[in-house]
Amino acid sequence: MQIASLLESYRHDRKAELSYASFQSATELLASLEKTDYDVLLLDVLMPGVNGVQAAREIREHNSRTEIVFLTSSPEYAVESYSVRAHYYLLKPASEEKLFPILDRLLDEFKKPEDALRIKTQSSVFSLPYSKIECIEISAKKLYFYLTDGSTREVPGSLSEFEQALLKRPGFIKVHRSYLVNLQWVQELRQGELVTASGRCVPVSRTAYSQVRTAYTQYLFSETDKLAQDIGGGFE
Numbered sequence: 001m002q003i004a005s006l007l008e009s010y011r012h013d014r015k016a017e018l019s020y021a022s023f024q025s026a027t028e029l030l031a032s033l034e035k036t037d038y039d040v041l042l043l044d045v046l047m048p049g050v051n052g053v054q055a056a057r058e059i060r061e062h063n064s065r066t067e068i069v070f071l072t073s074s075p076e077y078a079v080e081s082y083s084v085r086a087h088y089y090l091l092k093p094a095s096e097e098k099l100f101p102i103l104d105r106l107l108d109e110f111k112k113p114e115d116a117l118r119i120k121t122q123s124s125v126f127s128l129p130y131s132k133i134e135c136i137e138i139s140a141k142k143l144y145f146y147l148t149d150g151s152t153r154e155v156p157g158s159l160s161e162f163e164q165a166l167l168k169r170p171g172f173i174k175v176h177r178s179y180l181v182n183l184q185w186v187q188e189l190r191q192g193e194l195v196t197a198s199g200r201c202v203p204v205s206r207t208a209y210s211q212v213r214t215a216y217t218q219y220l221f222s223e224t225d226k227l228a229q230d231i232g233g234g235f236e
Contacts, residue, residue, distance in 0.1 A: 003042055003071070006099055013100070016107065024048075026055035033059065038066055040087075040106055045072035053077055056084040064132075064148035064185075064197060067106055082220075085184075085197075117165060121155055128153060130169050134196045135181040136162070148185060150198060171219060175204045175212050183219045 007020050021036075023029040026047050041059070043052035050058075056068050067087040070077070071094055081089050088102050116127035128145055137144045138159040145153040163180065166172045171183040175194065179202050188195040189212065194202050204212050 003094060003099075006094060006096060009096060010100055010103055013096075014104070016103075018107075026050035026052065030055060030058060033063070037063075039110060040067045040069065040103075042069050042071055045070050045074070045077050045081075053080050053084065056081075056086065060084050060197065069102060083187075117162065119153075119155055119162075121157075126153075130166075130172075130182070131184070133182050134185040134198060134200065135179055135202055136166070137202075138178050146196075146198070146200060148198065173212060173215050175202060175208050177205065179203065183216055186216060189213060189216050 004020070004022055007018070010016060011018055021032065021038075023032065026043075027049055029041070029043075030050075041056075043056060045052040047055075052070055052072070056070075059066065059068070064085075068081075068084065069088045069090060070081050070086050071090050071092060073092045075089075075091065078089050087106065090098055090102065114129040114131065116129045117133070118127050119125070128147070132148045134146045134148055136159065137146070141156060141158070143155045143157050143159065143162070145155065147153065159178070159180065163174070166180055167174065173181060173183060175181050181194065181196070181202055185197045186194050187197050187199075189204070191209065192206075193204055194212070194216075196202065
């Protein structure tokens with residue numbers, strides 16, 4: 001397989017500590033994911049049976065952490081790939097010149113300590129990576145941090161204690177007096193509410209709706225522009 005050969009070359013060239021597994025279909029991969037966790041998935045869009053985008057959607061229902069890189073001979077699925085938060089969309093034929101810089105960036109990201117919100121309570125001190133926060137709710141003087149892995153951290157306090165720090169971050173916006181949301185994980189925005197990647201419905205106040213809609217549209221376009229630049233690079 002060409003990709004396996006490129007990964008071997010990368011491991012030798014970069015002296016990188018990495019291991020990999022190859023699958024002949026999305027069905028094989030999905031079965032493997034029930035027992036094994038991978039940092040990166042290189043998914044061919046066109047595969048027998050379930051295609052790469054369909055497989056990625058199924059993966060994202062349970063896994064927001066794994067990075068996904070699509071491999072394809074056609075750019076027609078590029079916008080769809082954004083909906084499953086693909087890291088990159090690589091046009092075939094894959095080569096060292098195209099693939100190695102992507103792997104370099106991913107390995108660098110894995111080595112970096114994650115940028116996180118520091119939280120101190122009477123009984124503990126901990127941090128929550130900004131990228132893992134879907135949304136925050138305040139209710140009865142308690143904050144609920146809903147995370148991308150499906151877990152929730154409960155902290156006594158008020159939203160105002162963290163609001164300033166969060167709103168300085170790209171993508172965070174206040175959608176309701178009781179909710180802050182990370183636009184990175186918004187799957188759908190409709191009148192009166194939005195839906196996060198994990199399926200959580202979050203109310204959007206009438207007064208905030210117009211601002212939220214504008215911010216979300218701008219966020220989507222900025223991400224699509226990045227993807228378009230990536231695809232453009234694939235033709236070079």
